[in-house]
Amino acid sequence: MTPPAALDLDAASSLQVTGAGPARGSLRVPGDKSISHRAVLMAALAHGSSVITGLSRGQDVSHTLRAVERFGVIVTDAGDGRVRVEGPIRHEPDDVLDHGNAGTGIRLTSGVCAGIDGVSVLTGDRFLRRRPMERIAAPLRLMGANVDGRERGNLAPLVIRGGSLTGITYAPKVASAQVKGALLLAGLSAAGPTTVEEVHATRRHTEEMLAEFGARVRVEGSRVTVEPGRLTGTDVSVPGDPSQAAFWAVAALLAEQGEVVVENLYPGFGRSDFVGVLERMGADITFDTTAGTLSVRASRLRAVELTAVDIPGIVDEVPVLAMAAAVAEGTTVISGAGDLRAKESDRIASTAAMLRAFGVKVTETEDGMVIEGASRLRPARVDSHGDHRIAMTAAVAGACAAEGTTVIEGWDSVATSYPRFAEDLVRLTGAGAEPGA
Numbered sequence: 001m002t003p004p005a006a007l008d009l010d011a012a013s014s015l016q017v018t019g020a021g022p023a024r025g026s027l028r029v030p031g032d033k034s035i036s037h038r039a040v041l042m043a044a045l046a047h048g049s050s051v052i053t054g055l056s057r058g059q060d061v062s063h064t065l066r067a068v069e070r071f072g073v074i075v076t077d078a079g080d081g082r083v084r085v086e087g088p089i090r091h092e093p094d095d096v097l098d099h100g101n102a103g104t105g106i107r108l109t110s111g112v113c114a115g116i117d118g119v120s121v122l123t124g125d126r127f128l129r130r131r132p133m134e135r136i137a138a139p140l141r142l143m144g145a146n147v148d149g150r151e152r153g154n155l156a157p158l159v160i161r162g163g164s165l166t167g168i169t170y171a172p173k174v175a176s177a178q179v180k181g182a183l184l185l186a187g188l189s190a191a192g193p194t195t196v197e198e199v200h201a202t203r204r205h206t207e208e209m210l211a212e213f214g215a216r217v218r219v220e221g222s223r224v225t226v227e228p229g230r231l232t233g234t235d236v237s238v239p240g241d242p243s244q245a246a247f248w249a250v251a252a253l254l255a256e257q258g259e260v261v262v263e264n265l266y267p268g269f270g271r272s273d274f275v276g277v278l279e280r281m282g283a284d285i286t287f288d289t290t291a292g293t294l295s296v297r298a299s300r301l302r303a304v305e306l307t308a309v310d311i312p313g314i315v316d317e318v319p320v321l322a323m324a325a326a327v328a329e330g331t332t333v334i335s336g337a338g339d340l341r342a343k344e345s346d347r348i349a350s351t352a353a354m355l356r357a358f359g360v361k362v363t364e365t366e367d368g369m370v371i372e373g374a375s376r377l378r379p380a381r382v383d384s385h386g387d388h389r390i391a392m393t394a395a396v397a398g399a400c401a402a403e404g405t406t407v408i409e410g411w412d413s414v415a416t417s418y419p420r421f422a423e424d425l426v427r428l429t430g431a432g433a434e435p436g437a
C-alpha cells in the first residue's frame with residue numbers, strides 16, 4: 001500500500017493504520033511545544049529582536065505566534081526554520097486572540113495580558129472552551145487584573161483587563177506549569193516580587209527561559225520567585241520534545257525487534273520521567289542527557305504502580321504509558337491523576353476507551369485507572385476526542401501491536417503538535433497509513 005502525501009494525512013479527519021510490525025530507526029521529533037510557546041511570548045515581551053530556531057510548527061504554537069502579532073509584535077518567518085520576533089509588545093491586542101486547541105497558549109498568554117494596560121479577549125476551539133481557566137483567573141485577580149469569562153470567568157472566551165499588578169505569593173491547588181508560567185509572566189510587570197509555591201515541582205521551562213531573557217528569577221526547590229523587570233531579546237534554540245519521543249519509545253517496545261533512537265531532546269527537569277517509568281517496567285531504555293539522545297529496544301515489560309508524585313513528570317505521557325501497561329505482565333494501577341480529566345480531552349476516560357477498543361481490560365477510577373496487562377491487542381476503531389495524544393498512541397499501537405486495520409477518528413488533532421507524525425510512523429514501522437473510512 002503506498003501512503004498518500006503526508007499533507008493529506010495531516011488534514012485527514014480519520015486515519016487508517018494497517019500493521020503490525022516493529023518500529024525501527026532513528027529520528028528527530030518536533031521542537032518542544034512547551035519551550036516554543038514560552039520562547040514566542042518572552043520574545044514578544046522583550047526589548048529587541050530574538051531569533052528562534054527549531055520552533056514547534058504545530059497549530060498550537062502557530063496560534064501563539066499569531067496572538068503576539070495582535071499586540072504589534074513583528075514576526076518574520078525566514079522559512080528556513082528560523083523565526084524572528086521583534087518585541088516589545090506595543091499595544092493592547094487589536095483583535096480577539098484565538099488559541100485554537102492550546103491550553104498552554106491561552107493560559108500563558110493570559111499572564112501576559114494581565115500585565116498589559118488594556119483589554120484582551122482570549123478564546124479557542126470547542127475543546128479549549130470547555131477547559132477550566134479559574135486556576136489562572138483566581139491568582140491573576142489577586143494580582144489586580146480583572147478577569148472575566150463564561151461561567152464567572154472559568155471558561156473561555158476570557159476577557160482580561162490588565163495593568164497595575166502587585167506581586168503575590170501563591171500556592172496553586174493543582175501542580176501546573178501553565179499556572180506557574182502565567183503568574184511568573186504577569187509578575188514581570190507587577191510591583192514587587194511574585195512567588196509560586198508548587199505542591200509538586202513541575203517542568204521548569206518558564207523559570208529557565210526567563211533567566212535567558214535577563215529576568216531576575218530564583219528557584220528554591222518547588223518555590224520560584226520572579227522580580228519585576230524588563231526582558232531583553234535573545235536567540236533561542238528549541239530542542240526536540242520529549243513528550244513526542246515517548247510515542248516512539250513505546251512503539252519500539254510494542255513489538256519484538258523494535259529499536260528506536262530519538263535525537264536532540266530537551267534533557268532538563270520534569271520532562272523525561274517517562275524514561276524512569278519505562279525502566280521500572282523493565283524496558284531496555286537509555287537517555288543520554290548530555291547529547292539528548294534516547295535509545296529504546298523491545299523488551300518484556302512488567303506492570304507498574306503510578307501515584308500522585310509520579311504524575312507531574314509524566315502528565316502528557318499517561319495515554320502512551322497506559323498502552324505499554326496493556327502489553328506488560330501484571331496489573332498496572334494509576335492514581336492521583338485526576339487533573340488529566342481537564343486536558344485536551346478527559347484523558348482518563350479517553351485513554352480507558354481507547355484501551356477497551358483495542359481489547360484491553362481496564363477499569364476507570366476517579367483519579368486514574370487499573371489496566372490488566374498481557375493483552376493481545378486487536379485492531380480498533382478509536383475516537384481521539386479531539387486529543388492529539390490519544391490519536392498518536394492509537395496509531396503506534398495499531399502500527400506495531402494490533403494485526404489488521406485500526407481506524408482513528410479525529411486524526412486531524414495531531415496537527416496541533418506533530419504535523420507529519422503519520423509520515424514518521426510509516427517510515428519507522430512500515431505500516432500502511434491512509435485517510436480512514
Ligand code: S3P
Nearest residue numbers: 034104175176177178179315316
Ligand atoms: C504544559 C504543562 C502541562 C502539560 C501541557 C504543557 C506547559 O499542563 O500537560 O501539555 O507547557 O506548561 P498543566 O500545567 O495543566 O499540568
